Amino acid sequence: MPPAEQRDEVEMLWLMLLIRRFEERASQQYQAQKIGGFCHLYIGQEAVVTGAIAAIRDDDYLITAYRDHAHALARGTTANACMAELFGKETGCARGLGGSMHFFDKAHHMYGGHAIVGAHVPLACGLAFACTYRNEDRLTLCFFGDGAINQGAFHEALNLAALYKLPIIFICENNLFAMGTSVERSTSLKEIVDRAEGYDIPAAVVDGMNFREVRDKIAETVASIRKDQHSAFIEARTYRYRGHSMSDPASYRTKEQLEKYRLDDPITRLRAQLTREGKLTNEKFDELDKRAKETALASVKFAEESPEPLLEKLYNYTYAP
């Protein structure tokens, strides 16, 4: 992936396509029982992480929850390493020891992949604390879902971040459901974004289905933080097309709701914007989509052919030397 300043919108559209095609393949491979455990798909939410990535530097830090395949791909982890991780293979981005919910990639500043809801939000404070401690101007993007905002760890972390003026952007990917429980059934506030006010953290709402809106708001926030270090909170209103995980038929929501969001698809939307502006032809789009599909398919082949982690190495990753 090119550095941030060169990330043009066509490249970002390709990234969204890659995320979607990758996850469609993952879904298929899960059904074929090549992938075990839990598998949470991001399909529908692509504009959020892609918009965010388009606004930050490669050396900024990123940490997220368990719906993390897209975040790793957006950071630059290869589709091969991601699919191999889902297959539990030695070539995976966590050597097959993490699985779907625990993607890590140190070289690309991807700090997980964390599966206890809300528990990684304090870790984001630590990443940002380290930057401040070392007088670096990096910042940390911390993603989490609407389900995390009622966890104690989330509240403790926001207070610490505001208190210590840590350079973090907290990004709540509000997809309306914490597993099967809707926001109105879980949260006393009407607007999630108002949570930030209680910690004196500046906050904004963005349309999480709109790449440009996400990117521009985050870019503006990034500039503000780099100028005068502080924390910020962004609620990205988005939607996942699939269930909470592969085993969830999502019977708690209506077909009409799903259709409404599908019509507002982030990929279709950016494609239309670019086409209208003469920056993208249908041929170019088809070529991008073909490349995304091929990359996803190749990752399955790579994962299938990759070796399992060695049994003899079982004890090698419990304690660091």
Next chain:
Amino acid sequence: MTSEMREITYRQALNEALAEELERDPNVFLMGEEVAEYNGAYKVSQGLLERFGPKRIIDTPISENGFAGLGVGAAMVGLRPIIEFMTFSFSFVAFDQVVNNAPNMFTMSGGQFNIPITFRGPNGPAHQLGATHSHATECLYANVPGLKVCAPATPRDAKGLLKTAVRDNNPVLVLESELLYSSKGMIEPAEIELLIPLGQAEIKREGSDVTVICYAQTVPLALTVAQQLEEEEISVEVLDLRSIKPLDERAIYSSVAKTHRVVIVEQDRPFCGVGAEVCYRIQKNIFDQLDAPIARVSQEDVPMPYNERLEHAVLPNAEKLIAAVKKVCYA
């Protein structure tokens, strides 16, 4: 040991360890409730704010989960946090960070992120603090792969183990003891670098009739009892584990091979306690060396009562230990 040994308190020893490691490595910082401006709830961090400044000695709100997690995150990118829990009874509020995030990260990331963090603070029953403030947590934390756990009993061990913990590339819990903070002991001069490896037990008193295995608060208890039993011509060897995990099995087996009788006296509770594991390993590995069933003295299996007389009855004490020693010696 050198001839210029000096006497300091357990509290001073910990303070020296902190100061020396902060001085040595700019990546080390101390964070916790009241560690800076208040100089530590138990004065372990006395003077450190003045010496190292607020960037490295950091007061937190009462948010154990939050600041323990902050430490883990900072450790992911190479800082070496020392996180103080005012007592390990409060570490339960941060349990998820201590048992899930800190020790799992290295495995879950396929070896990409090790977590060089030290969690420290007083552990175990103190005096009449009641059920919520009296937890001995060693058996809980030693159960978690990825964590290392030590529980020093003397000023020398406290300093040497804490310094080693800070330098370790993994999460290490240094379980101190409120009742020992003011106790005194001999230690090398300050200019001598004192590092005591994790996983190394120490014979605190040699003996030939019975091995009493102990750690932390039960070490002074075992030494007192050993002294007392000498008058009754029972020679007690006192083996201080110092580290719970890794466990120095070699030291245990070599002492047991000498005395053939064992009492384990631990400050935690009986069910799944440290003694249960030690006992299992002894019988599994050197069963033939035993001349008597192993005895254990621990807390009673009840939440800690506030009442002083009842608290005394719950804790391991001299009467119980003497009775156990005599039982295994058939005396």
